[in-house]
Amino acid sequence: MTEATLEIDRLSKRYGELVALNEMTFDVRSGELFGFVGSNGAGKTTTMRIAMGVLATDSGEVRWQGRPVDFDTRRKIGYMPSERGLYPKMKVHDQLVYLGELHGMVAADARRAADEWTERLGLAERRKDEVQKLSLGNQQRVQLAAALIHDPEVLILDEPFSGLDPMAVDVMSSVLREKASAGAPVIFSSHQLELVERFCDRVGIIRSGEMVACGTVDELRGDAALRIRIDVPSAQPGWNDAIAGVRLIEQTGSVHVVELSPGVDDQRLLAAALATGPVREFSPHRPALTELFRNVVSQEVAQ
Numbered sequence: 001m002t003e004a005t006l007e008i009d010r011l012s013k014r015y016g017e018l019v020a021l022n023e024m025t026f027d028v029r030s031g032e033l034f035g036f037v038g039s040n041g042a043g044k045t046t047t048m049r050i051a052m053g054v055l056a057t058d059s060g061e062v063r064w065q066g067r068p069v070d071f072d073t074r075r076k077i078g079y080m081p082s083e084r085g086l087y088p089k090m091k092v093h094d095q096l097v098y099l100g101e102l103h104g105m106v107a108a109d110a111r112r113a114a115d116e117w118t119e120r121l122g123l124a125e126r127r128k129d130e131v132q133k134l135s136l137g138n139q140q141r142v143q144l145a146a147a148l149i150h151d152p153e154v155l156i157l158d159e160p161f162s163g164l165d166p167m168a169v170d171v172m173s174s175v176l177r178e179k180a181s182a183g184a185p186v187i188f189s190s191h192q193l194e195l196v197e198r199f200c201d202r203v204g205i206i207r208s209g210e211m212v213a214c215g216t217v218d219e220l221r222g223d224a225a226l227r228i229r230i231d232v233p234s235a236q237p238g239w240n241d242a243i244a245g246v247r248l249i250e251q252t253g254s255v256h257v258v259e260l261s262p263g264v265d266d267q268r269l270l271a272a273a274l275a276t277g278p279v280r281e282f283s284p285h286r287p288a289l290t291e292l293f294r295n296v297v298s299q300e301v302a303q
């Protein structure tokens, strides 16, 4: 394990009978953008709150640079809670300076950082406004500034993109990428799977408090069964029935997406397709993260 890694090691958490986390384990490496996804109630917020130390774990450990996260280490983490944690009546700039000082910055440094981040995040005109007078999207920008003000070594962000307009998504994305490029591990939760797929280096899909798939989107695809997209305009229904291990997933007009069981020879399928007449398309179908996610969720239902 490299030193600059945030390790989430077998975290378990119960609320009475409810198992919120069951040995949740993964790591986020230096310079990496890690997308943390899962259904509502899967355990994302619980994991992040434990990692930040605002919630106690029943068992397991969170480590940063090989050492358990403690009070001092926590000051090196930038955290954006899902419930948002700003003081509504405090002015934007004052609030950021105050939060910077809480993290141990001297006032002049905190003021300079508040100037820089409000500028960078498009809030320069709003510095003297009370937070409660800002739109939700702008409050979220302030929340991001609050997570960044003390130049943290690690970023843990709970749904930072929810409710942002496309311009704000771009600003948020470039800031997070910049922090990762500077060496920080960046973990964020999101239900916007297209964005996660486009943006993250690795993705962790959790289900019922456990990590069930973790890796690059390509690696996650590697675990999925091979799917092929075939356009056979002259085919009659049942044209592929003779080949065992081929399952029709969807059909739109003459375009079929089929799934092949392990060991099924795709060339036999191609021969069957050619036997129907012209074949306009025959290509591996690369499932999007949304589809991979649905597969994981449907396994949950099937269990």
Ligand SMILES: Nc1ncnc2c1ncn2[C@@H]1O[C@H](COP(=O)(O)OP(=O)(O)OP(=O)(O)O)[C@@H](O)[C@H]1O
Pocket: 015, 018, 020, 038, 039, 040, 041, 042, 043, 044, 045, 046, 047
């Ligand atoms: N304080 C609490 N008391 C009891 N149960 C709780 C508490 N906090 C969370 N839970 C439960 O723990 C489970 C995990 O919740 P958590 O908020 O971590 O999920 P999540 O993945 O962040 O969900 P979402 O995508 O909806 O934000 C859920 O079943 C939730 O109802």
